[in-house]
Amino acid sequence: MSEIAIITALFAVAVVLLLAEIFIPSHGILTVAGLAFLIIAVVKTFQIGTNAGVVATLACVVFLPTAAVIAVKVWPHTPLGRLISPDNPVLTSRDVGVDVETMESMIGCVGRSISPLRPSGICDFDGRRFPCVAEMGMIGPDVEVQVVGIKGSNLAVIARKESVTV
Numbered sequence: 001m002s003e004i005a006i007i008t009a010l011f012a013v014a015v016v017l018l019l020a021e022i023f024i025p026s027h028g029i030l031t032v033a034g035l036a037f038l039i040i041a042v043v044k045t046f047q048i049g050t051n052a053g054v055v056a057t058l059a060c061v062v063f064l065p066t067a068a069v070i071a072v073k074v075w076p077h078t079p080l081g082r083l084i085s086p087d088n089p090v091l092t093s094r095d096v097g098v099d100v101e102t103m104e105s106m107i108g109c110v111g112r113s114i115s116p117l118r119p120s121g122i123c124d125f126d127g128r129r130f131p132c133v134a135e136m137g138m139i140g141p142d143v144e145v146q147v148v149g150i151k152g153s154n155l156a157v158i159a160r161k162e163s164v165t166v
Contacts, residue, residue: 145160
């Protein structure tokens with residue numbers, strides 16, 4: 001084989017290995033192998049001539065970042081890219097196991113902590129138990145609490161201040 005055919009084959013193997021990394025999860029092994037073939041091809045090109053080696057190096061310097069940008073920006077929007085990496089699903093309250101409507105209607109309700117909230121625990125609201133998280137600090141057991149919001153799948157509560165009689 002001629003030197004040009006060998007160099008062309010080395011560049012082709014490098015490109016195939018770098019493209020295979022998209023489809024085969026190799027944790028970077030195919031990328032390292034592809035870059036090794038690319039370096040060997042550039043070194044062989046320098047052995048033919050300095051001008052050819054410089055052209056090959058400049059082509060690699062332009063090709064690799066351009067391919068990386070295309071892989072990140074354009075690839076996910078292609079039909080094949082959408083098949084490989086589909087859009088993230090939109091989770092509903094049924095998916096996460098939390099009835100958001102019921103929790104939203106609880107905002108402003110007053111109940112009692114059953115367990116200590118350090119910062120999370122269980123509170124009772126008219127005989128219904130809900131997982132709660134203390135908005136500030138810790139709340140002991142059997143303390144009157146008020147719902148002020150929702151944090152994740154928990155009700156956010158604060159300790160209700162006792163009314164002071166003068």
